Amino acid sequence: MQEIFKKLDLLDYIDSFSKLLAREKSIIMEGDINLHFRLINELSNFDLKEPPKVANLDNALLHIQKQGVLKIYEIYEFIKIIDYFNYLKKFSFEGKLAEWIDRIVIPAEVLNICNYFDEKSNLKSGINEDYDAIGEAIYRNKQEIKQNLYKIINSSKLRSYLVDSQVHYINQEECILVRGGFNHILKATVINRSNSGFFYVVPHSVSTLKQKQSDLINKQEEILLKVCKEVSSLFEKNLLFLKFINKEFDRFDHYQARLFFAKMGDKNFILPNKKGKNKLVEFKHPALHDAKAITIDFSKSVVMITGVNAGGKTMMLKSILAATLLSKYLLPYYANKNTEVGTFKEITAVLDDPQSVKNDISTFAGRMVEFSKLFSSKSAIVGVDEIELGTDSDEAASLFKVIIEELIQKDIKIIITTHHKRLASLMAANDDVELIAALYDEENQKPTYDFLQGTIGKSYAFETASRYGIPHNVIKKAKVVYGEDKDKLNELIERSSALEIEYKKKIEKLEYEISEYERLNKNIKEQKESLDELIFEEKSKLHKEYKDARNEAKKAIKAKIAQGHQHLNIAHEKAKSIKTQKVQEIEADLKVGDRVKYRSSKGEIVSIKGKKAFIENDAGMKMQVLLSDLKRSGNIPKVKQKSSVTVQKPNTGHVKLDLHGQRADEAIDNLDKFISDALIAGFDEVLVYHGIGTGKLSFAVKQFLDKHPKVKRYTDAHPSQGGFGAKVIQL
Structure with missing residues (x-):
């Protein structure tokens, strides 16, 4: 991989992208590139904080599998991943992104562990009383050391032997710098000498306090080890989940890094196509x-x-x-x-x-x-x-x-x-x-x-x-x-190139003129349509005014005003001269399949009978209209959305199934549904408990797994996860 990047001068570009990843890994994403592209597009609509920097946890997962005890910093690396997905669940995602995040169900007992630690991976106050008590004792002891040193430095008896009034740190020890003869006044241990011949010493009273502090720290480490054992045991029970979320974190990290990288310099994602277009x-x-x-x-x-x-x-x-x-x-x-x-x-x-x-x-x-x-x-x-x-x-x-x-x-x-x-x-x-x-x-x-x-x-x-x-x-x-003949060949090549350039320039100019003509023609048509609408509105107003005048005339007749009927007849004659029909552009040669416009509706001619036509508009409605009322429309019809089949997401996100106490046929039905749900949820590995008993249920499970097309392999579980009474199934 590095070789091809080097040949194409892309090493620096790939390196700048890799720095955006939360942890070091290959830039290759496994799986469906079209799904990755869709999820990245959906993620681009949200302003998310970047994933935390996380260490590689492959060895830690292997350590858990072997029932080992994780160090506190290793536990915290898992906590950072779980915390981040818990943060993502607060967003109202939609589409495939929502399906993916909803599929990551964090067990409550694992989520509770996140509350054990602060942002610096230290155990929070209130989690363990003994740990808190020792922490307070260590703090008081440090204060005593500080006060003891301050008291010694300010002692009038020792003042003549002090080189300075500072506390020095030599070999990770707090000490003071004194001249020779100090031992007549102060009992202390020499830990080093300065270039000027002075002595760095630790007073015995301070040494006693430091020993006490060391003992307290050891007790604190013992309590911390006990907490680590409890958490490691809990992690072992949820090993499949930890493997799953560790893998999903890398996937999300790939998406976010690509989005951040695209925003740096306004880059674009180009999805490969299978149409042969390049x-x-x-x-x-x-x-x-x-x-x-x-x-x-x-x-x-x-x-x-x-x-x-x-x-x-x-x-x-x-x-x-x-x-x-x-x-x-x-x-x-x-x-x-x-x-x-x-x-x-x-x-x-x-x-x-x-x-x-x-x-x-x-x-x-x-x-x-x-x-x-x-x-x-x-x-x-x-x-x-x-x-x-x-x-x-x-x-x-x-x-x-x-x-x-x-x-x-x-x-x-x-x-x-x-x-x-x-x-x-x-x-x-x-x-x-x-x-x-x-x-x-x-x-x-x-x-x-x-x-x-x-x-x-x-x-x-x-x-x-x-x-x-x-x-x-x-x-x-x-x-x-x-040679002159070869030089002439070069001249021909040069002349050919010049003619090709001239030809392309003429083509570009002609294409520009055509586009300008089409733009102007479109503007003229739009102006004409606007004028037609305006004329139609004005004539409609006149028609309304006539109606109002006619009503007034009727009122006059009822009031027995002289010559009322005569005025009403005159009004009728004037009405006949007012046409409310919209001005039309005469269209000829309309045929089935042509795009047409009828008033504000656009559609396509389905059939023609005499002077009438059946059209289907873009909303899917069919209507019969006069051919004379139709106008051509060159607009592209709206593309109807393709129907799609949606597979319902399983209600559970668990990776374990317990078949204890079930009959063989009932257990196999439940196992079949469980594996289907796991495949839809995207799980690579699941755990099934069947027990040992008479062996009938175990035999039925094995027979089913041997025949299932989506089961890659299965093995007996680790003793801590059920041993011979359970199967770890890889899908």
Whole structure:
């Protein structure tokens, strides 16, 4: 693993990620990458504190299994993990995240142990009375030592012998510094001498108090050992739970570290796909400072990168492999979210010169060894830098052409950098080959670090040599030796690249103009719809005003106002001239399947009968309307959600089952349900008690476990967990 990271210049990047982990471990996450991706996305919606730094507990778990007694600091490492999951349970998670956290059921007796210790892993006050009493005695004894030393230092008899009035710490002992002759005044033990010939001494009265303190500390350690034995015994009973939560902590640690890492520098997660689509969009290699973002499509089986020396060909190759590798392990990196990377089982980088005195192998022979391994690979992506390295270029071109074509048939994607024009020209006609050229700025005589797809690039060897200090007369002679015909070939390649660039610029300009036209056309349609709505509203208002006027006329008739009927008839005539129907754009050639709009509802034509049509709107309702009332709608219909089957989570999170006292058929039914629940809950190991008795129940359990497809293996439990009367089952 480290080797491939080193070849792709990712060591520092991986190291900076690893520092975010709560404890040292591999960056690889086992399990379904799609589930990991979903849980990470759900976690990103919450602002959680980082997991505590925790030691590796594999040896501690093994120690518990062997009925050993843990040290106080080892117990506290487990407490930190349990406390953190207890903290997570306070959040209102949803979806898969809620299912996962709910599955972690902390036994009450284990949770109670968390209350034994403070944040510095010391036993809290009130947990053990004897421990508290000795703690107070130790504190009083320390105060007595301090007072005794203070009294001696301030003694008038000893003052003439004191070098200073300070308390010194020599060899972890509290002492005072005195001159010779002190023994006439003070009884003390000399523990060291200063460079000036003075004596560091511990008064006998202080020594007595220190001995008492040592005895108290020993008693305190005895009580602490007793507490550790009790906790270790409790941990032994819950060994399967501790193994489970230790593993789940690493899983959560992976998620949180990746989220924190993604936020540092605005990186994105790119989930590998199985569609065969491979495209980097605005990717930046993390090893480059202020890197230039690259966009490249490498969906074809072979990507051949040619062009200028020192123009970024090797870094392009490393970028493709690096993005693939980081996606494989779900590590975020600098790229646009539209980046797509395929799924590959193997990622291989052939970048170095394999020649070595130790292995007695040539450059070309080493390359052949690397290529021979690829013929036994499947679903792999391999990057080869300077493929023609180490042998005759014409022979190599023919050989590598055939090798590459064979590897294409084996579903292997190959990324190649080369200056070999013959190999590039041989492969150019193959539809599975993508040509990419590193570009050169002729005017400024330097690489641009841009890339052009669909063409072969010129190496610019002479220009590069001149840029790095080779004399012009030497380069001129080299061009003569190189030959006029080959130089013309370079000119053709250069001209081809220039035409390709010009063509792409025109395409980009045309695409921009088309998008602008579509945008303006859309705006015009939206404006027309708005005007239609406005006209419809205004005519509706007029119609209402007419109604009001008609009502007034009716009132006038009832009041027997003269000529009332005549005015009412005139009002009716005016009403006929007011149309409340909405202005429509005449649509022609509507057919079944067209997207249409009816008033504020949008849908699709299901059938047409004469001047009427049946449409089904996006809400799923069907209606019959006039064809003349319909307008075209180019909007994409809403995608109906796919139905899904949800397996109900078991109500229990326990990893133990007791079958004592049950009949064989009843016990097997309960055991079957228990294993199903355990599999859904994600447990790797469970414990089943069946007892010894007559042996019938034990035999029935064994027969069932032998036939169960999800049982990997089972063994008799440890004597402390039931021995021959219980089975530890691995799923």
